[in-house]
Amino acid sequence: xxxxxxYPFTLRQIKELRAGDLVRLSGSVFTGxxxxxxxxxxxGQPPEDMQASAIxxxxxxxxxxxxxxxxxxxxxxxxxxxxxxxxxxxENFGVRVIIGxxxxxxxxxxxxxxxxxxxxxxxxxxxxxxxxxVRTVENVWFLKEFGATEAMWKLDVKGLDMVVGxxxxxxxLYDEVRHHSDMRLKEFLND
Amino acid sequence: xxxxxxxIELIRRTTSDLPPDVEHGLRRARAAEIDDSRAALxxxxxxxNVEIARRDSVPMCQDTGTLxxxxxxxxxxxxxxxxxxxxxxxxxxxARGLLRNNTIDALxxxxxxxxxxxxxxxxxxxxxxxxxxxxxxxxxxxxGCENVSxxxxxxxxxxxxxxxxxxxxxxxxxxxxxxxxYGCAPGVLGVCIGCDRAGGYKAAKEQLLRPLDxxxxxxxLAALERKIxxxxxxxxxxxxxxxxxxxxxxVKITAHTxxxxxxxxxxxxxxxxxxxxxxxxxxx
Numbered sequence: 471x472x473x474x475x476x477y478p479f480t481l482r483q484i485k486e487l488r489a490g491d492l493v494r495l496s497g498s499v500f501t502g503x504x505x506x507x508x509x510x511x512x513x514g515q516p517p518e519d520m521q522a523s524a525i526x527x528x529x530x531x532x533x534x535x536x537x538x539x540x541x542x543x544x545x546x547x548x549x550x551x552x553x554x555x556x557x558x559x560x561e562n563f564g565v566r567v568i569i570g571x572x573x574x575x576x577x578x579x580x581x582x583x584x585x586x587x588x589x590x591x592x593x594x595x596x597x598x599x600x601x602x603x604v605r606t607v608e609n610v611w612f613l614k615e616f617g618a619t620e621a622m623w624k625l626d627v628k629g630l631d632m633v634v635g636x637x638x639x640x641x642x643l644y645d646e647v648r649h650h651s652d653m654r655l656k657e658f659l660n661d
Numbered sequence: 662x663x664x665x666x667x668x669i670e671l672i673r674r675t676t677s678d679l680p681p682d683v684e685h686g687l688r689r690a691r692a693a694e695i696d697d698s699r700a701a702l703x704x705x706x707x708x709x710n711v712e713i714a715r716r717d718s719v720p721m722c723q724d725t726g727t728l729x730x731x732x733x734x735x736x737x738x739x740x741x742x743x744x745x746x747x748x749x750x751x752x753x754x755x756a757r758g759l760l761r762n763n764t765i766d767a768l769x770x771x772x773x774x775x776x777x778x779x780x781x782x783x784x785x786x787x788x789x790x791x792x793x794x795x796x797x798x799x800x801x802x803x804x805g806c807e808n809v810s811x812x813x814x815x816x817x818x819x820x821x822x823x824x825x826x827x828x829x830x831x832x833x834x835x836x837x838x839x840x841x842x843y844g845c846a847p848g849v850l851g852v853c854i855g856c857d858r859a860g861g862y863k864a865a866k867e868q869l870l871r872p873l874d875x876x877x878x879x880x881x882l883a884a885l886e887r888k889i890x891x892x893x894x895x896x897x898x899x900x901x902x903x904x905x906x907x908x909x910x911x912v913k914i915t916a917h918t919x920x921x922x923x924x925x926x927x928x929x930x931x932x933x934x935x936x937x938x939x940x941x942x943x944x945x
Contacts, residue, residue: 471697492702531723533758542758543723548805548843571805571901572843593706594805594845594901595722595934598677598714617772618762631706633699633903643699647904648841651896655838658892659821659831 472631478522479566481586489641491634493590498608498626499524499569501544504551505620506612510563511555517611518624520563526592527552527570529619530601539607541625545597546571549589557581573635573644582638589636591643603630664743667942668730668750668797669759675799675938676725676759677714682873683849683910683935684711690847690900690907700905707900707933718759722934724803725760728776728783731798731870733790743795744785748777786863794943798870801936802929806844811836812861815924824924826885829854829914832926837893837909842902845932849873849911850889853927855919861927868913869931877914886912900933910935 475483477497487493500518502510502525510516531543549556549570556574559565560581568574568587571594582588592600608624616622636642662670679687691704714721730747734740754760755776764773764782776782790796813832815824820835822828833852840846851868853861877883889912899905910933919925 490699492697492699529723529761531720531725531758531761540758543720543761545723547724548808550843571845572841573902591703591901591903593703593710594842595724595803595932596706596710597723598717598719598721599706599710601719601723602713617774619772631702633702635903643904644841644902647898647902650904651838651841651898654896655834658834658895 477524479524480522481566484566484586484588484638487588487634487637488639489634489637489643493632493634495524495567495569495590495630495632496628498624499526501526501528501530501623501625503527503529503547503620505616506622507552507555507559511558516563517622518609520565522564522566524567524569525559525565527568530623531597532618539610541601541604541607543597544601544604544625545595546592548572549574553578560585560587569632573642579636579640579642582636583640586638588634588638590632591635592630592632600630603627664746664942665749665753667940668746669753671797671799671938671940672728672750672754673718673759675801675936676720677718678938679711679715679721679934680937683933686847686873686910687711687933690910693906698905699903700899703900703903720759720761721936722803723761724805725763726801726803726936727807729800729802729866730783730785731800731867732785732787733792733796734787735793735795736789738795740787745779747783747785748779751776751783794941796939796941798937798939800866800869802866802869803932803934806848806930806932809840809844809930810862811839811928812858813926815926826881829926830885830889833889833912833928834892834896836928836930837898838896840930841898844930845934846898846902847900847907847910847933849931849935850909850913851929851931852912852914853917854914855917856925856927857920857923858925860917861925862929864915864917865927865929868915869929869935870937871913873911875913879916882914882916886914
């Protein structure tokens with residue numbers, strides 16, 4: 471059964487989620503990749519308040535069509551690249567949801583627990599489906615400085631299906647899967 | 662259609678239309694999972710995505726990848742013209758939103774919005790063949806899976822991998838384990854045994870052009886392909902590394918010559934979005 475969450479994300483909503491839960495998310499999300507994370511971690515200020523928001527590790531395919539932005543593809547990128555910056559961003563800007571793929575490290579996991587944040591795994595590469603879930607492009611910042619892929623887009627999304635990878639109770643699904651595969655690998659290499 | 666239009670159409674198909682053998686592999690992986698499981702949710706999203714991308718002619722993944730054109734040409738073909746047509750096709754496809762602005766100047770970090778730097782991007786590989794027409798295979802491989810591709814130099818002490826097929830087996834399982842879900846599992850392994858380092862990566866990547874039901878004509882390699890495919894699933898990594906029953910969709914291995922001093926095993930990990938198509942261009 472899927473749990474539904476909606477922006478703005480309350481601490482109560484976040485606390486109800488457990489690693490492994492299936493989640494359907496709606497509302498505003500900010501996209502951000504390597505350039506934005508580095509910028510924010512080095513003291514840059516977000517152009518809009520990010521309290522109780524979601525940050526989506528995503529560099530969309532965007533085209534401009536008669537004065538409007540159209541999102542053609544918007545799947546998650548590998549999150550672990552943002553590991554050096556993520557915990558600080560959660561702490562400083564009150565982000566409550568991270569969306570990406572592949573999971574994140576110990577520092578992010580600790581920050582999720584400490585400040586009340588979750589990490590959601592979107593289906594990697596399912597960019598056409600996720601683009602269809604984007605209802606409108608609400609805004610874009612750093613388009614010139616970072617380029618369209620790395621820019622900070624504010625998207626209004628509807629019904630994105632995801633899995634809780636890291637919850638705010640200290641559980642990390644990726645660690646469980648890795649641990650299981652470690653044991654199996656050892657068996658394979660010892661026979 | 663002129664040459665550029667033919668190549669734009671090849672890009673459109675490759676970026677938006679997952680080959681049927683790969684889609685079949687995904688559907689089989691989905692059928693093996695329990696409804697309402699994490700792996701099922703991931704695979705359902707992936708399969709729906711494949712259908713939407715094909716129907717709407719939009720990229721199935723926003724990382725439209727490194728474009729590699731493999732040209733097989735008759736003797737005397739005008740390769741300069743073919744390469745510049747490929748560049749022009751990439752330019753047009755990017756402007757139409759079939760490809761993302763996906764090329765970065767490694768030194769300055771700035772975006773090269775056209776995705777074209779002649780002689781550099783897209784990658785064009787030429788080889789001669791007997792036939793009179795030109796055949797073009799296009800492969801689009803994204804950065805997430807490229808980041809988990811790897812190379813081993815045997816013997817490898819930590820893996821206890823020697824210079825034999827048992828050593829190769831240990832390398833391949835270790836590579837799949839290390840990749841976890843980062844390469845967008847369930848993926849495909851292209852593998853080269855032998856060559857020098859550069860040749861190993863090139864040959865391993867080219868294995869990804871083989872259909873998933875294609876078995877190596879070398880019996881011991883075919884057996885290894887089957888064994889790795891089965892054992893990788895038992896690692897339990899599953900779709901996107903969330904745990905599940907299918908970790909790989911295919912394993913394709915080739916063996917080449919090597920120097921007496923070197924024994925490389927090179928792994929090209931391809932995500933589930935194994936984007937490859939081909940087109941034949943008749944004379945003129």
